[in-house]
Amino acid sequence: MAPKYKLTYFNARARGELVRLIFAAAGVEFEDVRFDYEQWAAFKESTPMGQIPVLEVEGRTMCQSLAIARYVARETGLCGKTSWEEAQVDMFVCGADDLLTKLLNVRFEKDEATKEEGKKGLATYVPNFLANYEKLCGPEGYLVGTSLTYADLAFFEVMHDILKVTTLDQYPKLAKVVENVTTDKGVSAWLAKRPDNPS
Amino acid sequence: MPAYKLTYFNVRGRGELIRLLFAAGEIPYEDVRIESDNWPELKPKTPMGQVPILEVDGEVICQSMAIARFVAREAGLLGKTHLDQARADMLLDGGIDVGKLFEEMVMEKDASKKAEKKKEFGEKTLPPFLALYEGFAGDNGYFVGYSLTWSDIAFFNMMDFITAEFPSALDGYCNLTKVIKIVKRVPGIAKWLKERPITDN
Numbered sequence: 001m002a003p004k005y006k007l008t009y010f011n012a013r014a015r016g017e018l019v020r021l022i023f024a025a026a027g028v029e030f031e032d033v034r035f036d037y038e039q040w041a042a043f044k045e046s047t048p049m050g051q052i053p054v055l056e057v058e059g060r061t062m063c064q065s066l067a068i069a070r071y072v073a074r075e076t077g078l079c080g081k082t083s084w085e086e087a088q089v090d091m092f093v094c095g096a097d098d099l100l101t102k103l104l105n106v107r108f109e110k111d112e113a114t115k116e117e118g119k120k121g122l123a124t125y126v127p128n129f130l131a132n133y134e135k136l137c138g139p140e141g142y143l144v145g146t147s148l149t150y151a152d153l154a155f156f157e158v159m160h161d162i163l164k165v166t167t168l169d170q171y172p173k174l175a176k177v178v179e180n181v182t183t184d185k186g187v188s189a190w191l192a193k194r195p196d197n198p199s
Numbered sequence: 200m201p202a203y204k205l206t207y208f209n210v211r212g213r214g215e216l217i218r219l220l221f222a223a224g225e226i227p228y229e230d231v232r233i234e235s236d237n238w239p240e241l242k243p244k245t246p247m248g249q250v251p252i253l254e255v256d257g258e259v260i261c262q263s264m265a266i267a268r269f270v271a272r273e274a275g276l277l278g279k280t281h282l283d284q285a286r287a288d289m290l291l292d293g294g295i296d297v298g299k300l301f302e303e304m305v306m307e308k309d310a311s312k313k314a315e316k317k318k319e320f321g322e323k324t325l326p327p328f329l330a331l332y333e334g335f336a337g338d339n340g341y342f343v344g345y346s347l348t349w350s351d352i353a354f355f356n357m358m359d360f361i362t363a364e365f366p367s368a369l370d371g372y373c374n375l376t377k378v379i380k381i382v383k384r385v386p387g388i389a390k391w392l393k394e395r396p397i398t399d400n
Contacts, residue, residue, distance in 0.1 A: 049293050049331065060282060067288030074281050083272055084255065090265035095247055132247045 005072070006031040009053040010040065012197050013160065014104060015065040016053045019072055021153040024190035025181075026076030034195075066097060073150040080149055088144045092133070092151035096158045099129055103161065107199055126162060134171040141176025148184060156181040203228035205266075207251040208235070210398045213263040214251045216349075216356050217270055222391035223352060224274025232396075264295075271349035278348050287343050287350040290335060294357050297328045301361055305400065321365055333372045340377030347385065355382040360400070 005023070009016030011034035023030045035043060040052065047054050048063045055061070055068045062068060070090075073079035080086040102125060106118035133155065137143050143151040156178055168175035181187055203221070207214035209232035221228045233241060233250070242248050246261045253259070253266040260266060271277045278284035304320050307313040332354070336342050342350040358379060362368055369376050382388060 048289070048335075057282070062285055062289045064289040064292035067285055067292050070288055071281060071285035074284070083269065084258065086272075087260050087265055087269035090268055091246070091260045091262040094262040094265050128248070136246055 003029040003031050006056040008033040017157050018069045022072045022150050024186045027186045078150045089149045089151040092143045093154045096154040100158045137173040141180045152177050152181050201256050204254040206231040216267045219352050220270040222387040223385050225387045276349045283343050287348045290342050290350045291353050333374050336374035336378050340381045351378050
C-alpha cells in the first residue's frame with residue numbers, strides 16, 4: 001500500500017529537509033519525491049502557489065514548507081504537548097527559519113559584494129542566535145519540554161553548515177539538543193541513508 | 200482566564216494581526232506600546248532581542264507568527280481539523296512572502312528606487328497574488344471551510360496596509376472583497392477598528 005504522505009521537493013535539504021526529519025523522527029513512512037529542474041518545470045503549474053515543497057495527503061495538496069512541517073508535526077505528535085508548548089515550539093522554529101532564510105540568501109547570492117555583506121551579517125547574527133537559544137533551551141537537551149519536538153529538528157537542520165566551522169562548546173544545552181537529535185532512532189537511520197547534498 | 204500582555208511599538212506592523220485576533224476572540228489583554236527611547240532598556244530582557252512579545256501568566260514568547268498562532272488558537276480561529284489548520288497556515292505564509300516585498304518597498308528610502316519598487320509590486324507582484332487568492336477564497340467569503348479562521352483576518356490585515364498604497368487593488372475580486380467585508384463585521388473587530396490608535400504603519 002502506498003504511504004499516506006507524498007512530499008515533492010528538489011534533491012536538496014534547504015526547505016524540504018525539516019519535513020523529512022519529522023517523518024523520520026516519528027517513524028512515519030512517506031514518499032520522498034525529488035525533482036530535477038526539468039521535472040519541476042513540468043510540475044510547477046499543478047502546484048497551489050507555483051512552489052515546492054508540496055505535500056499530498058488524502059487527495060489534497062498543500063505548499064509552504066513551514067505549514068507542511070507544522071502539519072506533519074501535529075499529525076505525528078512532535079509539536080509540543082500543550083497549547084503553550086506548541087507556541088514555544090513555534091517560536092523556536094520561526095527563529096530557526098529566519099536564520100535559514102539568511103543562510104540560503106547568502107548561499108545562492110550571485111552578486112559577490114552582496115554575498116560578502118551577507119556573510120558579515122551572519123558573523124554577528126549566528127553567535128547572537130546561539131546565545132539566545134542556549135538561554136531559552138530547556139535543561140534536558142530539548143528546546144521545549146522533556147522530549148523531542150520539531151523545534152529540536154529545525155535547530156539541528158539549520159546548524160548543518162554552521163557546525164562545520166563552529167563547535168557548540170560554549171553552548172552545552174544546545175550541544176545536548178544536537179546529541180538527542182542525532183541519537184534518536186528514526187533520525188539516525190535517516191541521516192545514515194539520506195542523499196548527501198551540499199544544500 | 201489567563202492574564203495576557205502584549206508588548207510592541209506603537210505601530211501596527213508585526214503586532215496588529217495579534218491585536219485583531221484578541222479583538223475577534225473578545226479576549227481581554229494588556230496592549231503595551233513602547234517608545235523607541237525605551238527599547239534599548241527592554242531589549243536584553245526579551246527572549247530574542249525582538250518585539251512583539253507575549254507574556255501569559257508570567258511566561259514569555261516572541262516571534263510574531265508564533266504569538267499570532269497561539270492567540271488564534273485561544274480565540275478558536277485556527278481551523279477545525281489538522282488539514283484545515285494546515286491550509287490556513289499555507290495561505291498565511293503565502294501572504295507573508297508578498298507582505299515582505301511590500302514592506303521592502305515601503306521602507307525604501309531612495310525616492311526613485313521606491314517608485315521603481317512600487318511599480319514592480321503593483322504591476323508584477325500584486326495582481327497574480329490576488330488572482331491566485333481569489334481562487335483560494337470560497338464564494339462564501341472564507342479561505343478555509345465554511346467559517347472564519349485567522350487566515351481571513353490575516354488577509355484583511357495585509358490588505359489594510361496594501362490598499363493604503365494601492366486603493367483599488369481589490370476591484371473586481373468578488374471573493375476577496377467578501378472576505379474583507381466579513382472580517383470587518385466581526386463584532387470584536389468592528390469595535391477595535393473604531394477604537395484602535397491611528398498610526399502611519
